[in-house]
Amino acid sequence: AQSVTQLDSQVPVFEEAPVELRCNYSSSVSVYLFWYVQYPNQGLQLLLKYLSGSTLVKGINGFEAEFNKSQTSFHLRKPSVHISDTAEYFCAVSGAGGYQKVTFGTGTKLQVIP
Amino acid sequence: EADIYQTPRYLVIGTGKKITLECSQTMGHDKMYWYQQDPGMELHLIHYSYGVNSTEKGDLSSESTVSRIRTEHFPLTLESARPSHTSQYLCASSERSDNGGYTFGSGTRLTVV
Numbered sequence: 001a002q003s004v005t006q007l008d009s010q011v012p013v014f015e016e017a018p019v020e021l022r023c024n025y026s027s028s029v030s031v032y033l034f035w036y037v038q039y040p041n042q043g044l045q046l047l048l049k050y051l052s053g054s055t056l057v058k059g060i061n062g063f064e065a066e067f068n069k070s071q072t073s074f075h076l077r078k079p080s081v082h083i084s085d086t087a088e089y090f091c092a093v094s095g096a097g098g099y100q101k102v103t104f105g106t107g108t109k110l111q112v113i114p
Numbered sequence: 115e116a117d118i119y120q121t122p123r124y125l126v127i128g129t130g131k132k133i134t135l136e137c138s139q140t141m142g143h144d145k146m147y148w149y150q151q152d153p154g155m156e157l158h159l160i161h162y163s164y165g166v167n168s169t170e171k172g173d174l175s176s177e178s179t180v181s182r183i184r185t186e187h188f189p190l191t192l193e194s195a196r197p198s199h200t201s202q203y204l205c206a207s208s209e210r211s212d213n214g215g216y217t218f219g220s221g222t223r224l225t226v227v
Contacts, residue, residue, distance in 0.1 A: 009154065034215050043120075043204055043218030044157075090157070092215075102216070104157040 002027040004093050006105035013081055014113050021076040021108045023065075023091035030096040033074040035065055038088045038107070047089070050074065051096070061085065086112045117141075120205050120219035127195050127226055135190045135222045137205035146188040147216070149204040150174060157204065163188055195226045 005024045013019045025031065032051050036044040048059025055067040065076045074091060088109045094102040118139040127133055139146065144165050149157040159172030163182040177199070178192050188207075192199055202223045206216040 004156070036215075036218075041123075041220070041223075043118075043206075043220045044216070045218070046215040049215050101159075106154060106156045 002029075002031070002093050002095065002101075002103050004091050004103050004105040006091055006108050008108050009106070010109045010111065012111045012113055015083055016080050018079050019077065019081050019085075019110065021089050021091075021110065023074045023076065023105060025072050025074065025091070025093040027072075027093060027095065032094045032096055032100075033065075033067060034092040034094075034102075035059065035063070035074070035076050036090045036092060036104075037061075038090065040087075044090060047076070081110070081112050083112050083114060085110060118205060118207055118217050118219040120203075120222050122222060123220060124223050125225070127224070129194075129196055129226055131195050133192050133195055133224070135192075135203055135205075135224070137188045137190070137219060138186050139188075139207045139217070140186065141207060141217065142185060143207035143217070144185070144210045145208045146182065147206045147208075148172075148178075148180060148188070148190050149206065150176070151202045151204055151221070161190065195224075197226045199226050200224060 003026045034049045035047040038044045048057050050057045050067045058064045063078050088107045090107045091105040094100045121136045146163045148161040158174035160174050160176040161180040163169045202221050204221045205219040208216045
């Protein structure tokens with residue numbers, strides 16, 4: 001069984017400040033890891049993914065995430081946020097390989113304050 | 115443009131009515147999924163399909179049914195809507211390998227009164 005924990009349900013941050021959204025996972029097998037963003041009244045959009053290789057993954061809109069196997073974490077970071085980054089962010093994990101179940105976290109609402 | 119479409123975006127319907135939520139994708143993806151999303155909760159998988167004529171129930175018990183007669187089309191049907199079905203329903207698709215993650219539709223927000 002696998003699980004995803006997003007400890008922070010809401011993260012307020014001032015515009016142009018850095019932000020880190022935390023994600024921890026548990027799994028007994030090798031994993032793929034994903035971050036999605038959901039803007040109001042929209043579906044989820046893939047931000048970035050870790051499949052293998054370099055543990056630092058860069059995604060769209062200036063976001064990046066680092067896979068830490070020893071700490072079973074996949075935290076999302078951005079050095080300087082904009083108002084347009086206000087959205088809900090979901091971490092997700094699946095077993096490596098095809099036909100594996102994907103488990104989503106409960107989401108973190110990022111509120112960027114002008 | 116390759117995309118995934120859900121209709122309707124919003125639906126308010128009375129108890130006991132039969133409804134079908136539509137989902138179509140133009141990417142030729144083999145796999146399609148239906149998720150239920152409620153505020154503050156993780157997304158719950160209610161149905162999935164790995165190809166034409168293949169459908170499976172997900173983790174969350176659901177009174178809905180799905181069909182996959184064509185690769186691009188994956189409709190979800192509620193035979194008799196109840197207030198407990200009020201939620202947001204998200205359709206998604208992915209390539210066979212899942213390496214690319216999921217592409218989601220914009221969702222259908224269903225309210226049963």
